[in-house]
Amino acid sequence: MNEKLNGKDLKRWLDTFVIYLRTERGLLESSVRTYADDLRNYLEFLAQRGISPDQAGTEAVVNYLAWLQGQSLSPATISRRLTVIRIFHRFLVREGLASRDPTLHLMSPKQPQTLPQFLSVQEATTLLENLRSIACSTQGQKSPLLMRDYAMLELLYATGIRVGELVNLRVDSVNLETGFVRVLGKGGKERLVPLGSAAAEALRRYLKESRPLLDKNGSPYLFLSRRGKNLRRETVIRLVERYTDLILDRKMSPHKIRHSFATHLLQGGADLRSIQELLGHARITTTQKYTHLVTPHLRQTYLEAHPRAKRNGKDLG
Numbered sequence: 001m002n003e004k005l006n007g008k009d010l011k012r013w014l015d016t017f018v019i020y021l022r023t024e025r026g027l028l029e030s031s032v033r034t035y036a037d038d039l040r041n042y043l044e045f046l047a048q049r050g051i052s053p054d055q056a057g058t059e060a061v062v063n064y065l066a067w068l069q070g071q072s073l074s075p076a077t078i079s080r081r082l083t084v085i086r087i088f089h090r091f092l093v094r095e096g097l098a099s100r101d102p103t104l105h106l107m108s109p110k111q112p113q114t115l116p117q118f119l120s121v122q123e124a125t126t127l128l129e130n131l132r133s134i135a136c137s138t139q140g141q142k143s144p145l146l147m148r149d150y151a152m153l154e155l156l157y158a159t160g161i162r163v164g165e166l167v168n169l170r171v172d173s174v175n176l177e178t179g180f181v182r183v184l185g186k187g188g189k190e191r192l193v194p195l196g197s198a199a200a201e202a203l204r205r206y207l208k209e210s211r212p213l214l215d216k217n218g219s220p221y222l223f224l225s226r227r228g229k230n231l232r233r234e235t236v237i238r239l240v241e242r243y244t245d246l247i248l249d250r251k252m253s254p255h256k257i258r259h260s261f262a263t264h265l266l267q268g269g270a271d272l273r274s275i276q277e278l279l280g281h282a283r284i285t286t287t288q289k290y291t292h293l294v295t296p297h298l299r300q301t302y303l304e305a306h307p308r309a310k311r312n313g314k315d316l317g
Contacts, residue, residue, distance in 0.1 A: 020091055026188025030164045030233055038084040054098040061102050061131050079108050092096030118260040123248055124157055130247045146211035149239055151206035156254055158199035160279055163254040169222040185280035195279055225300050
């Protein structure tokens with residue numbers, strides 16, 4: 001789209017919405033930026049057609065969604081953008097800036113049901129043990145960064161936190177004495193997540209040996225860049241993909257480490273409600289997707305443990 005909204009109009013609508021996202025919805029800054037980018041795209045689409053956001057009707061929203069489909073965007077991306085548009089128009093109505101919500105009766109596009117990808121327990125162990133060996137044996141300038149990266153990977157797998165939550169952790173978010181990390185999640189909701197011994201030891205060594213070499217300006221953030229600033233989401237994603245590709249020959253994102261955390265807990269016998277709380281899911285239905293991943297494991301456990309699961313050495317199923 002070549003035409004743009006009037007600069008002042010664009011800033012007015014975006015600033016108003018961004019303030020709402022930060023103050024009332026309590027979104028993480030990374031989510032605020034994504035929502036603002038999505039809204040900017042929608043507002044520019046309306047502007048091309050001479051439509052003010054407070055006057056937009058259902059037809060305009062439907063036309064925008066059709067335009068997005070024509071851009072070959074994934075159903076997940078289109079669904080997210082529609083979510084942003086819904087929030088925006090509901091906000092306008094609530095604040096008396098518009099008389100109606102054009103998204104009220106719109107259905108979200110159907111998304112294909114895909115199961116999360118995850119590491120096996122052996123792969124997770126191989127990844128972390130190899131990275132620990134590299135970090136602990138490397139000498140010279142890169143050593144603090146490698147110890148930082150190892151501590152990050154251990155923490156991601158030990159807690160299942162989101163990458164956006166990881167980069168916002170502060171030094172005082174971690175209590176190594178009690179073995180808990182305080183996480184600020186979506187919607188500004190805080191939760192406590194326990195640390196395993198491996199992650200606690202990796203963090204203890206990072207805080208003692210590596211972080212002081214990186215902290216040049218007294219930063220409160222836990223994980224710092226070479227220049228002493230808190231890491232960006234994109235940097236963490238790139239690092240995790242690099243290490244998984246190098247060690248496992250399988251490129252995995254931080255979110256797939258999160259999937260691995262949840263799947264391995266469920267395989268180990270943890271209940272869904274506990275996993276929901278640890279992951280910071282608002283709804284149990286979001287957590288239930290992991291049950292599909294462990295069905296073969298649960299069935300095998302049942303067959304091996306239940307006295308009536310077999311007849312004459314054969315599965316009854």
